[in-house]
Amino acid sequence: MKRKKRASAVGMVALLAMVSLTACGYANGPGGSAPSSGKTAAAEPPKSAWAEKVGLNKTETVDELYAKAKEEGKVAIYSMSGRTADVKKSFEAKYPGIKVEDYKLSSVDITEKISREHSAGVNNADVIFTKDTSGSFSMELAQKGVVHTYIPEDIRSKMIEPFKSQKFGFVPYVEARGIFYNSETYKTPPIANWWDLTTPEWKGRVMMSDPLKNSDTMDLFLAFVQNAEDMKTSYKEKFGKDIELNGSPNAGYEFLRRLIKNDLILQNSGGEIVGAIGKPNQAKPPVGIAVTSKLREGQEQGLKLGASYDMKPRVSHAEPALLFIADQAPHPNAAKLLIRWMAGEADGKADGFKPFNVSGSWPARTDIKPKDDITLEKLNLWKYDAEFDYDNLMKVREFWLKQQ
Numbered sequence: 001m002k003r004k005k006r007a008s009a010v011g012m013v014a015l016l017a018m019v020s021l022t023a024c025g026y027a028n029g030p031g032g033s034a035p036s037s038g039k040t041a042a043a044e045p046p047k048s049a050w051a052e053k054v055g056l057n058k059t060e061t062v063d064e065l066y067a068k069a070k071e072e073g074k075v076a077i078y079s080m081s082g083r084t085a086d087v088k089k090s091f092e093a094k095y096p097g098i099k100v101e102d103y104k105l106s107s108v109d110i111t112e113k114i115s116r117e118h119s120a121g122v123n124n125a126d127v128i129f130t131k132d133t134s135g136s137f138s139m140e141l142a143q144k145g146v147v148h149t150y151i152p153e154d155i156r157s158k159m160i161e162p163f164k165s166q167k168f169g170f171v172p173y174v175e176a177r178g179i180f181y182n183s184e185t186y187k188t189p190p191i192a193n194w195w196d197l198t199t200p201e202w203k204g205r206v207m208m209s210d211p212l213k214n215s216d217t218m219d220l221f222l223a224f225v226q227n228a229e230d231m232k233t234s235y236k237e238k239f240g241k242d243i244e245l246n247g248s249p250n251a252g253y254e255f256l257r258r259l260i261k262n263d264l265i266l267q268n269s270g271g272e273i274v275g276a277i278g279k280p281n282q283a284k285p286p287v288g289i290a291v292t293s294k295l296r297e298g299q300e301q302g303l304k305l306g307a308s309y310d311m312k313p314r315v316s317h318a319e320p321a322l323l324f325i326a327d328q329a330p331h332p333n334a335a336k337l338l339i340r341w342m343a344g345e346a347d348g349k350a351d352g353f354k355p356f357n358v359s360g361s362w363p364a365r366t367d368i369k370p371k372d373d374i375t376l377e378k379l380n381l382w383k384y385d386a387e388f389d390y391d392n393l394m395k396v397r398e399f400w401l402k403q404q
Contacts, residue, residue, distance in 0.1 A: 045167060046145040054332035056325060059152040062340065068333035069098050075334035076101040077127040078110050080321075083355035084129065084342075090351040091341050098334050107131045108215055111141065118146045118327060126335035128324040129342070132169075133215040134222065135390030137322070142168035147324035150339055154346040155365070160376060162383065163364040169322035171364045172343045173356050176292045176316035176381055177220045180277050182285035183306035191287055193312040194224075194231070195238040198258035206259070207273045207288035210266040211400060216291065216319060221396050222389045223317035223382050225252035230313035230382075237312055253399055260403045270294050278303025291319065292360030299359065307360065309374055317382035320364070321356070344368055 051057070069075070077084060079102060088100040105113065107130045117124060118141075128147055132138050141147050151159075151170045163171040179191045191197065197206050211217040224231055228250035235243040235251060248254035267273050270290035277288050278298050298305035309315055323342065325335045341352030348367040357363060362376035370376065 072331040074099040126329040135386035138386040179308040184304035189308040204263040228252040234313040295359035
């Protein structure tokens with residue numbers, strides 16, 4: 001099995017793009033490089049005369065929105081997911097006269113593109129569909145009013161906390177970054193504690209995406225560091241003794257140190273990881289860390305995949321998907337209509353949510369049943385903390401690089 005290089009110039013450039021928007025006009029305040037210590041205070045969403053004027057604080061009926069959206073004629077979405085191609089088809093069928101322009105980009109590229117366009121006074125995007133890229137989207141863009149949150153009350157009332165009260169972004173569903181294994185070889189999950197991955201049994205048999213190229217993997221690392229006391233407790237549960245930190249700042253950092261020293265295999269994508277894990281007829285297949293919605297991909301490809309949902313100290317941390325409306329969006333009513341559609345509409349039955357309601361993805365509302373038996377409320381996840389991630393990204397990145 002080929003091992004990827006653990007660090008690359010491309011990866012470092014991509015990661016720095018997440019936290020350094022100085023070239024885009026964000027040199028002051030909390031912009032630029034994320035602080036290595038201290039805590040960045042998350043403000044309330046800024047007041048916006050434009051957002052109020054276009055009614056982002058209102059809950060209009062679908063008929064009212066459709067009438068105004070038809071006059072706008074189209075809606076442009078910058079999307080992290082290829083599944084919005086299916087949303088485009090169902091939306092255009094439901095609402096004739098409104099064309100969806102679907103632009104597929106990574107979350108890191110969306111963050112950079114929106115910041116540059118806003119700085120230049122270019123208003124191309126209406127809807128933004130992304131993840132938070134180590135807090136940079138919330139702290140750099142949402143907090144500065146570059147994008148706005150739109151959550152109509154007839155949908156908000158059916159949402160699960162903490163997403164119901166979320167300050168920045170509308171969360172239609174939540175994923176996680178979990179442990180995958182070969183379900184043909186292992187009838188029960190072979191990994192029950194994150195520290196299992198650091199043992200001799202799994203030396204050279206643990207796969208994950210390069211955290212210098214994948215912001216979601218880095219966010220999981222940040223969760224380990226933030227929840228170091230939990231990691232300390234689970235270490236003792238695994239090995240029956242207190243952890244020795246070996247110079248690491250806390251048990252979360254020490255986990256990362258031991259993980260990479262256990263001959264970790266870094267890949268470029270989750271697809272490569274689950275493809276290697278789920279191949280049939282393997283005597284000693286690897287395990288790997290990937291986004292839980294890869295279960296859908298495995299099912300479609302006939303892979304032998306299982307996911308560990310009973311992990312110590314937690315399964316993972318929450319990875320909320322985020323919907324925003326861009327500041328000065330040229331088609332704000334069509335944008336509102338599209339967001340409602342993607343969220344499943346007020347009754348939870350709209351086809352726009354169906355592409356996202358898959359195994360390993362959990363609706364952030366009470367009236368839509370997830371595909372998995374376990375519900376979001378019962379899934380043992382750490383809370384995603386944009387402020388912590390934004391403040392600590394560079395420290396964790398630098399620690400990781402020193403382990404190379």
